[in-house]
Amino acid sequence: MRVRKATGEEMLRLWGYADAGSAPPTVKFFHANLSSGNSLFWTIEREDGELIGELYAFLDLGDTDFADGKDTAYLCAFRVKEGYRGQGLGSELLEHALSELREMGFRSATIGVGKDEPRNLRLYRRFGFLSMVKECHYDPCGMDTDMQPVYEEDAWWLLSKDL
Template identity: 55%
Template sequence: MQIRKASAGEMLSLWEYDDLSKASNTAKYFYQNIESGNAVFWTMEHDGKLIGELYVFRDIPFDRDFADGKTTAYLCAFRIEKEYRGRGLGTRLMETVLADLKAAGFRRVTIGVGPEEELNVRLYHRMGFTEKIKDCHADPCAMDADMNPAPDDCFWPGTCKHSTLPSHLYSEGGKENDEF
């Protein structure tokens, strides 16, 4: 297994866009933030195949509860391919990313998760994400036509037809001198 930081171009390719001008506003937002260094695209590969990904945003100017650019960072789009789950790979990827953030001086990390995502909630609790910050009804990284955060169909349960529950924003660490 190889864990590494990947490029904005690789992200665009993974999202199946061959040209930035044809990409969705959300893909453009991720791309621009990776290119500028505000976001990091982490990948996990096995035999050259992408089996996991996790994005880190250092700053979310729309809502500093998520990431403030100095002490708090936001994790999103955390995925491990189904056939590789249950092997501790998600934990390895998360540990690598958290160690990198700690080395960069971040003391607090946030992640959004829906209450119905029981496996993710358990993993996040094991990783130290225990403090619920707030309920959320919009994804801070899903962009509308004006490049502002917008509800993303079924990404946050509060926007789905099958659920009226909001997602929750959890944090890890957060106290002065606390180590996550």
């Protein structure tokens, strides 16, 4: 297993799309941002080439509480494939992303967590995401067909940590 950077094309394949043109708005948004360099994608690759983990950082977003292009970056779509969870792989991925953002000069990272996700909250707290930035009903990377963030009925927390 190794953690490495991956591309927008690999994101499309991982999410089951042949190309961005026919994909839903959120997928298009991720792909466009990876292509422009406004987002980064780290994965965990198995020896046989299968990608079993993913984590993205958006560097600059309309809502600067999430990411402001110079000091703060937003981490999202953090996943380890079922069957591989609870073995430290997600922590390795997160550590990798945080240290790379730090090297790039970012001073803080944000991440979202659902109010009904105590295990994720525990993981993020362990990593030092101790400040609650705000309660959110929108994820700036979850888009509707007009490329506007989708309203989410259930509010969630945006957390942050210093890098």
